[in-house]
Amino acid sequence: MASTLSFTKGHGTGNDFVLFSDPDGLQPLEPAQIAALCDRHFGIGADGVIRAVRSANVDAGAAALAEDPDAEWFMDYHNADGSVAEMCGNGIRVFLHFLLETGLVTLAPGDRLPIGTRAGVRQVGFDALGYAVDLGRWTLDERETLVRVKGLPVARPGIGIDVGNPHIVVAVADAAELDGAELEYIPQLDPEPPHGANVELVVPGDPLFADGVANIRMRVHERGSGETLSCGTGTAAAALAFRFWAGDAAPNDWRVEVPGGVLGVSMLEEPDGEHVVLAGPATLVYSGSITLA
Incomplete structure (x- = not known):
């Protein structure tokens, strides 16, 4: 039976x-519906779908409320292929x-x-770049993962960074690579992480350090979505990896250039x-409705 979904593209x-409001948790989507919405030829087109649901009305929200009873809202996020992230x-x-724009919170x-x-639970607020989110504690896995990327002449070693989701960060030779x-x-990973991983390719900016801020460039293949113009947790992982490689002299403030713009990362x-902490802009493009199969 078909139904109508009111959505906002951001x-x-x-x-x-694709974002939609479902405070009472009455409109969960099937993976195939999510994939159809994200299809850039036959759907709306997106890297993922976000459902705004009250934590009390979704199973995964119980842990959030146990961690922080004030976490009223839960970000129910799925990748473009319908998989959970x-x-x-x-x-x-x-x-x-x-x-904020829909009046659900102030x-x-x-x-x-x-x-x-x-x-x-993640804490999010206003920032000079738009909004900033405290991604919390992170972990480093120094065990080498061999990463094969089409278009690169040889496989490259990468290190694992977890900032709530898994990443493998790879330094490539230069901007041309x-x-x-x-x-x-x-990308092909050896060994393959049990739940997959996002893969970030990074190079230093020019200059790498200026006025206490480090600059790097990054591209990303997101697990379940493919290459995207930006990955917020990926920029954090890339900055953390580069700081690890650079050693004790590296700063804690980073500027990360991605194909879609610039993000700030601070430790x-x-x-x-x-x-x-990740900071950057957020934009709502348009709202509409679509019929779901």
């Missing part, structure tokens, strides 16, 4: 999403912008809103350990 530095750094900024300057995700990589094809010491 993006963060070109990483685009733990977190999305660009998506959560666009999600907050959507909640937020005073300087305040932050706790939002439930499958990676845990970065630009020549064919990331529409799925901050908190009582429970180091957190990584």
Whole structure:
């Protein structure tokens, strides 16, 4: 039986999403419906779908409320192929912008809103670049993963960074290699992580360090979505990896250029350990309705 979905299209530095409001949790979508919505030829076109649902009305929200009873809203995020994703750094900024613009929440300057995700509760608020999200603590896996990318002459070693979802970050030789990589094809990982991973290719900016800020360029293949113009958690992972490679002299403030724009990444010491914060713009493009099969 067909139904109608009211939606809004939004993006963060070109990483685009179909968002819809379902506060009571009455309209979960099937993976095939999500894939159809994200199809760029026959659907709306997007890198993923975000459902705004109250944490109390979705099974995955129970853990968020246990972590923070104020996490009223849950970001139910799925990749373009319909698969579930733990977190999305660009998506959560666009999600907050959507909640604010549709009147579902209010937020005073300087305040932050706790939002439930499958990676845990994340605090999001306003920033000079648009919105900033505290991605929380992160982990490094120094074990080498061999990454084969179509268009690169040889396989490259990568390191694992987890910022709520898994990433493998690879340094390539130069800008020509970065630009020549064919990331529409799925990179081959050896060993293959049990749940897959996003793959980031990075090169230093010119200059790498200026005025206490480090600059890098990045492209990404997102697990379940393909190459995207930007990946928020991926920029954080790329900055963390580059800081690890650069050593103790590296700064904690990073500017990451992606095909869709520029994002800021900062590392901050908190009582429970180091957190990584992602900042950047969020834009709502248009709203409409579509019939779902």
